[in-house]
Amino acid sequence: MTFTHTVRPRYAEVDMQGVVFNAHWLTYFDEACTRYFASLGFDPKVTFFEGGTFDVMVVKATLEWKGPAGFEDEVAISVRADRIGDKSFDIRFSASVEGRHVCEGVITYVSVKPGTKETRSIPAVLRSGLEPSLEREPSL
Numbered sequence: 001m002t003f004t005h006t007v008r009p010r011y012a013e014v015d016m017q018g019v020v021f022n023a024h025w026l027t028y029f030d031e032a033c034t035r036y037f038a039s040l041g042f043d044p045k046v047t048f049f050e051g052g053t054f055d056v057m058v059v060k061a062t063l064e065w066k067g068p069a070g071f072e073d074e075v076a077i078s079v080r081a082d083r084i085g086d087k088s089f090d091i092r093f094s095a096s097v098e099g100r101h102v103c104e105g106v107i108t109y110v111s112v113k114p115g116t117k118e119t120r121s122i123p124a125v126l127r128s129g130l131e132p133s134l135e136r137e138p139s140l
Contacts (some may be wrong), residue, residue, distance in 0.1 A: 002133060003039050003079045004033035010074055019068040020075075025103050026061060028077060029093045033107070036079040036091070040129035054123045056109040059088065066101040073097045080133040087111050087119050089130060 007028050015021040020028075034044050046052050069075050075095050082092035088110045093102040111122045122130075 003032075003036045005035045005077045007031065007075050007077065009069060009075065011071055013072045018070050020070070020103075022063065022065065025063050025095070025105060026107075028075065028095065028100055029061075029079075029091075029107060030104050031091060032077040032079050037129075042129070043139065055112050055114045055124050057112055057117070058107055059110045060106075060108040062097075062106050064104045066103055067097075069095065069097050069102040075102065080135065081130040082106060082134070084122065084127060084130055084134065086121050091124060105111060 009020045009024070013020055013024045037047065038044055042052070047054065075097055078094045078096075080092055081089060083090040088108055090106050090108050092123050093103075093105040093107070094101065095105075111126070112118060113120050
């Protein structure tokens with residue numbers, strides 16, 4: 001199961017080369033992840049700002065530029081869980097414009113106790129929300 005979020009780069013997000021400036025991809029992916037969590041039933045205001053049942057922090061982010069996206073392009077960002085460990089998980093992002101891949105990314109999040117920086121196991125409610133989007137290797 002893959003979730004898709006759409007963004008349109010604003011004028012200020014495009015550099016002198018006419019493409020989305022690289023730092024903005026992390027903002028786009030963060031926004032897409034927030035909407036992905038919302039689609040799983042986790043209201044962002046309650047989950048992250050009002051002492052919800054879980055919280056996460058970014059511990060690693062990688063980006064791979066695939067091609068240009070420019071001002072006012074409709075950028076479709078697909079989001080899915082890529083790995084789920086005991087205390088951390090990876091979310092994979094794939095951005096495209098009119099079916100053409102423009103950027104890929106993987107962000108590793110660590111589960112923390114809300115209101116602290118103390119790591120903890122991924123809560124069952126979050127794990128069960130993420131698991132359906134994992135791509136499984138085909139059985140032989």
